[in-house]
Amino acid sequence: MLAFLVGEALRDLRRAGRVAASAILLITLALGALGGFWLLSTNLGRAVGEWRERVKLVVYLRREPSSADAAALVERVRGLPGVASVRFVGKAEALGTLREVLGKDAAVADQLLQNPLPASLEVVPTAGGATPAGAQALIAGLAAMPETEEVGGGVEWIERFARGQRLVTLFGLGLGGVLGVAAILTVTTATTLVLHARRDEMEIMRLVGAPEHIVRLPLLLQGMTQGLLGALLAVWILFSVHLLLAPRLEPLVAESLGLARLTFLTPLNLATLVVIGTLLGGLGGLLARGRATP
Amino acid sequence: MTPAAIIEPPAMMELHRVWKVYSVGPVKVPALSDVSFQVTKGEFVTLHGPSGAGKTTLLRLLYREEIPSEGEIQVLGLDLARARRGEVAALRRSIGVVFQDARLLPGRTVYENVAFVLRVLGTPRREITARVFEALRAVGLSARAQAYPAQLSQGEAQRAALARAIARKPLLLIADEPTGNLDEGMAAEVLDVIRDVWAGGTTVLVATHQKALARTLRRRTLTLQNGRLLKDEG
Incomplete structure (x- = not known):
């Protein structure tokens, strides 16, 4: 049954076409921004920590x-x-x-x-x-x-810097949040489009007595799949950018911030981004599901 | 104890003083007025009446797509006015419905259309193929299994819809104008299939506006006119 539901969700994703692609791209942007600022904030935080030790x-x-x-x-x-x-x-x-x-x-x-x-x-x-x-x-x-x-x-100057670091984090969260809302709305639109396309399927499913969760689950899965794909794409982009830029920036960073190297996000951070992306997509699917409620 | 356990068939369906009234602004339009009848297990019943007589409304009440404004309806022992969502879903698993316009899913082949309903009901994968081909054989469409709905004649599409309805081996088959769009030859093919399904023990209720068809079937006929049950004969 799970294979069938996942198959239906992927079929729906293909149906949504460009709108689904836009939703995935927006989730990538939202999580890319969030992850990028998270990365920046993490490294600034490390610098603040090291300076505190030298006070x-x-x-x-x-x-x-x-x-x-x-x-x-x-x-x-x-x-x-x-x-x-x-x-x-x-x-x-x-x-x-x-x-x-x-x-x-x-x-x-x-x-x-x-x-x-x-x-x-x-x-x-x-x-x-x-x-x-x-x-x-x-x-x-x-x-x-x-x-x-x-x-x-x-320690005032360090605190001023730490405030700057918190500001960067907040800005990242804000930008990620705004893009996240846009992503949810796009996923909702993509799922709603699919919903219109699969109205006949849903009617047949209800008519033959399929349980309601089976009727609606593909929509949720479709949204979650978009979120997951967007998040994985964002992680891949973040990793690639870090791999490319970190060696070039490290001498400058060592001189200005006193950090020997720029670290990447931890596996837990990355897992969090992927979970956030999947939840964003799922939320979009759920909202469309809400509109579909008979 | 569920209602189904209390009232066992042979009473396949029982309608008692059923009214269905639609509100069009302040105006109340009765689609069905004081309709009562009973169908027992294994019967073949034709529901006849002109367009607008209330046939489709009556059928929709039977699979709980609509609820009555007044009166009681029991199908397979379930009181439809009080049934919960899960009970309605369970009831529908025992009912096969065929529409005048077949309502096949255009993006899926005949095989997939029939398999789709088995899949959503959680039929084990290994059983699906056998049951789909059994149903397609019964309607004479085995050779068209890989055809898409757009490649089918109207008669074939209607038989595919029948295959979809009977693949689940329903206790009750409801057909709403199954031959309405078909020429005489195709209509006869579809009716032959419905007769075969009935001969296999399934209770059948066919709605039609074609008087000749109702006569051809020579079974119990309920005649509806302006939402009222005029005759119950045969």
Whole structure:
């Protein structure tokens, strides 16, 4: 029976001709857009994740503590929530670093009458401490210490980037959604056309006492087949584009985003796209089925 | 217990004071008025009347394409006014219907047209071929199995429609003007097939507007006129 129903659905698909092809193409576009933005968002998300791991806060101290006080201060800061590690940087080390940075111009530093650089603590936050709320709490905690002159660094720029990433995701979802609705309507039109063409079949089926689900199932299967074909086509296009473009874009991406390579969607992501496509098509078939209800 | 289990045939169908009234705007048009009769198992009944007498409406009531405005109809023990969708489907599996215009599916061959109804009813694949050819043999169309409806004469198309109706081995065969579009020779062929089906034990109800045909059949004849049952003779 299943073979018969699938056979009928494929027969109907051939009948729908160009409209069915348009529906498949629209589903491909919708899922291609969705998948493309998903791919972009995934890679941007990876970049944000890596940057979060590299976040460092610098606590500038009012005066340089003694070795014993510095050790006690480091221990105290390490005990704050959201702190992964702490390193004390004395005034002399700071000046040494400046000399390294200046390179051949390091002699400028020698002209200074006294070392103007403050001692500091380099604080690396935990993952929780690198979130906007975690970083805010941590900065407030560090600023409240009596030894603190100023707290430098932060995660705002990462958050701005992360907001951009979420915006890309939302835009992708929106575009995919709009194209998805268009795809559903086209599948509905294709199925409705077929429905007119197979009105005689449906009448005969009802007349001989076929169960109602057998009468209607081919329409649903037809819609699902269109969705499945559109989704598979979208996955194939995404894979091909990634295969073609990723090696060319990776050097640029490595420099700008710090990502060694551009990853593709996971098998679970791809399966989700295929399921979404099949459901979109099925929904189109169901809507046409609704119109066909006697 | 289902209604079919309570009232066993021989009462194949029973109509009691059946009315069918259509509303055309504010006007009520009665298509059938106070029709009552009974058909027992194995009978061959001709339903005769001029065009517009209500024959087709009556037949549509019997396979529950329409429901009566008033009165009771029982077919194979099922009360059609109260029957649920699943019960109607089950009833229709026991009824073969043939229309004046054959209503074959144009994109399918004669074989496929007959096989189609067996497939949708879930007949096992290995049984389908045997039953299709058995039905085509019965109507004399074995040689035309691969022909499309457009390649058939009207008589052949009507016999193909009959094959489709009898392939399911129905308990009741309803034919609505099966010879209406046919010349005398072709009409005789189709009637011979219907007689053979009846001889095999199937109850038959044939609607016709042709008086001569009703006389030729020499069976029980119900005469309808203006929606009323005028005569029940034979």
